[in-house]
Amino acid sequence: MTNINDIARLAGVSVSTVSRVLNNYKYVANDKREAVLKAIEEMNYTPNKNAIDLIRGETRAIGVILPYNNNPAFDQILNGILNKALEKDFLITVLPSNYRKEKEVEYLHKLKSKLYDGIIITSRANDWETIIPFSKYGSIVACEYTQHKEIGCSYLDRYSSYLDAFQLLKNKGHDVVAFTSARLESNSTKQLIDAYIEIFGELQPEYHLSECHCLEDGYEAAKKFMHLHKKPTAIYANGDEVAGGMYLYAKSQQLKIPTDLAIIGQANQPIGIGMGISTVDHQLTKVGEQACSLVIKKSRDKVKIPYQIIERDSV
């Protein structure tokens, strides 16, 4: 491969001059600049990015730790990140974790190994204690709130949104309310449960099903709920696809929505628009954009993104 020395030789200048041209440095005589440009053209030269990154100690690349890559919520966050990165001329590498602790740590080591200038953690399995030491090597931004000052946060106030959603259902006269969640051990599930108890006083365990991710899961969840002794009159789903599955089950049983069963989802997905399901839009695209801005600015600010409830015909 042709390198900077070849160009210098061909153009009859020193490598520093070539470097200066490459980085549009001001003090280069026009004739030399022309000569360098001509040599670059002639030899079809492209600088080696690894050498540049090595010496500069930065890469304009960001790693994004993502538990699942086929999940609408994380896709939305990623979408926001990519938009902002494109705008700011940063590169995004997707780091799928599956919530495996070793994988996450492996990715954090890539920050330390100077592959990325920063890392966005969309969701995590590790404790902050494990993660924080790596913030020495680059900026780390999370898509959740934490008080740790080493970590930037672009987050949504899940707890408030859960309170709001449950309150909405209660206001509409629903006393027997069920809900679904994704991972049982996740922080947001905890908040969801807390919010439920806050609004409805107590939680009968059978009104909560976790590990719901897709339409089929929603269908099955609704089936289980509707076979309970005391049927719920409303369900809060942890996603619009899950809600869509519930909707389908209800329809298959000739249940009227929202009179026989009210359903509200999350994330404002196409399927929810299509089926007319109310939803809590957490504006995850914005969460992603903001997270990306924070890493780029190496900021450790805590930025809350507002959510909004979109009412359609299912509640």
Added chain:
Amino acid sequence: MTNINDIARLAGVSVSTVSRVLNNYKYVANDKREAVLKAIEEMNYTPNKNAIDLIRGETRAIGVILPYNNNPAFDQILNGILNKALEKDFLITVLPSNYRKEKEVEYLHKLKSKLYDGIIITSRANDWETIIPFSKYGSIVACEYTQHKEIGCSYLDRYSSYLDAFQLLKNKGHDVVAFTSARLESNSTKQLIDAYIEIFGELQPEYHLSECHCLEDGYEAAKKFMHLHKKPTAIYANGDEVAGGMYLYAKSQQLKIPTDLAIIGQANQPIGIGMGISTVDHQLTKVGEQACSLVIKKSRDKVKIPYQIIERDSV
């Protein structure tokens, strides 16, 4: 930052020995290996990846050129790519192009600049003549068929699938059939039109609408089609979300599906499952997986991924 020299000094060995330990070379005395490991531990050392990539001339990273990152079809391909990359321990960088030629070329230059070992082109704006010269610098795999021997291909036989879909509609007695597409100038739109003409003899321009991407576009498209003098009895949509929009419009007009209007979509998306829309599943996840395998193997094979038609209640 602590480097390999620091470790060598602390361990009382040469840098080559440290390097050998780092790369688990066989011929290192046990006591020295221990000493090195201890020094690494003590100094909390992580090798600089840029230096390694520079000297090795390879990065185990792949760039994926993607026109849109919030598009279900490309998301599916990306999903397949990420699965395979995770399995083979490669890193994936997402390169959003928006079908802008300069962007695509910019990304191809990153291959030349040794940032990636290979590039996957999920879709492109540039001619092959522009792209092919870059295959000198790393393997380039496309998610479409091309006869150019420099390019590996993981593709689906769109034309056959379009023929099949139109034939299915014709067999069900539909003579007046409309269809939508995404970008008018794309190759697949050309094939779609050709397939239509092959099956139905000719195409009245008003039965084809392009630039349909989302549910709303589908809704509007259906509205336009159903206001034609001679209404179509079936529509082939270029995606399940678009098909979902058509479904909604039909419902809003009290049209019965499939008797008044048959709809068939593409890609087997959740919304299609939810609404019971027939679809042509191009198995894009598999296309992505295969594309990733090809780059990793530096293969230039042409691999065709089979499609399948999933009949539900909308035709």
Added chain:
DNA sequence: ATGAAAGCGCTAACAA
């Protein structure tokens, strides 16, 4: 089995 030293391709401090 180990170390010295050359070199990957580039930037930047320094001198001129």
Added chain:
DNA sequence: TTGTTAGCGCTTTCAT
């Protein structure tokens, strides 16, 4: 304004 040169941090001959 330009060139010389010393690195950036690592791998890999080539001796020994």
